[in-house]
Amino acid sequence: MPFELPRTITRFIGDAPLIADDVGESPCDVFSFTRGNDRFFLKTCAAIYAPTTYSVLREARVLQWVDGHLSVPEVAVIAQSADGEFMITRCVPGAPIQVRIDEPGTLSALFHEALRQLQSVPIAGCPFDSSVSQRLNELEYLLAHDLCAQEPEPHPWPDLNSPEQLLAHLHAARPKEDPVFSHGDLCDTNVFVDTQDRLHFIDLGRGGIADRWLDIAFAQRNLREDISEQSAQDFLDRLGEPDKPAKREFFEQLDELF
Known part of the structure; x- marks a missing residue:
């Protein structure tokens, strides 16, 4: 301790x-x-x-x-x-939805249900700001106090070689936001499913009003890295709307130093 x-x-x-x-x-x-x-x-x-x-x-x-x-x-x-x-x-009931990793279709469906529930939370009166501006301010604070990863992963974005370059890029690439209630760290270990297939959410420290593609980007990345590119694409196809790859990449980059 x-x-x-x-x-x-x-x-x-x-x-x-x-x-x-x-x-x-x-x-x-x-x-x-x-x-x-x-x-x-x-x-x-x-x-x-x-x-x-x-x-x-x-x-x-x-x-x-x-x-x-x-x-x-x-x-x-x-x-x-x-x-x-x-x-x-x-402790919430059930187990992380990660236990369904051998059932890609089921895991994808659980992510879709998680998104539906999260984005159905009314944001009127929500006091928690998780917008891009707030997160960039937070990143500047972490960098100033030497509290974040000092080396972004070299392979996804080889032109961003330092935390300072990444931060400058993020400021320049800020997207127009479509606000919803966001989990902020949506992945298959932060959503639990019980025996009645009800979902339970944990680790909501980054929860608040943020762009709706933040959670989509994290879920898609989870499926891409842990299952396959095809599973991640199927997840996006089931959204029923055009993909926004630039937004997804932005939120992955924003997460790089956290």
Whole structure:
């Protein structure tokens, strides 16, 4: 545990052992534990991440706001200290839709249903700005504090050789946005499906108002990289609208240093 836990957090955990969860590339630390018959997750982030979408308190507020529109983890406890931010959530039912990876058609259909549910959330009054402007400001903050990956992947965009070049390109290539409620990190480990094929969403730290192609781009990339180009193309074809490859590439590039 990188921080001393606030008393409200330790009281809730009690004597339960914390088991580190190594899934994902976020700078947040995640631990699971069992209390009675229920499984919970403790998520923490260092205080320096408070102004970013890695903020655990931001994620807690997103979960509380979107509850009632989507099935998301119940927030049990939140706390803050000089060291960082802390949140305990109850485990959602089911398993990640990644378990359907051997059924490309089913996985694609689950992504489509996830998009439908996310984009059906009303954005009137949504207090969470995940727009391109906000994310570029966040990226500048992370770069200024040496908090993000310093080398973008060389193969997709060989002309963008440094974080500074990538950031300048992103500013120049900003698309006109079509705002919806967005998950912000839609992938097959952040959507769960239960035995009744109901969907449950986790890791909504980047949730908020953003362009509708952000989530589409992430889902398409997931299918392209983990299954096949054909599966990714079939996913796009089922959207029933023209593809926007420039937007998809922009959002993949925006994600490169996070």
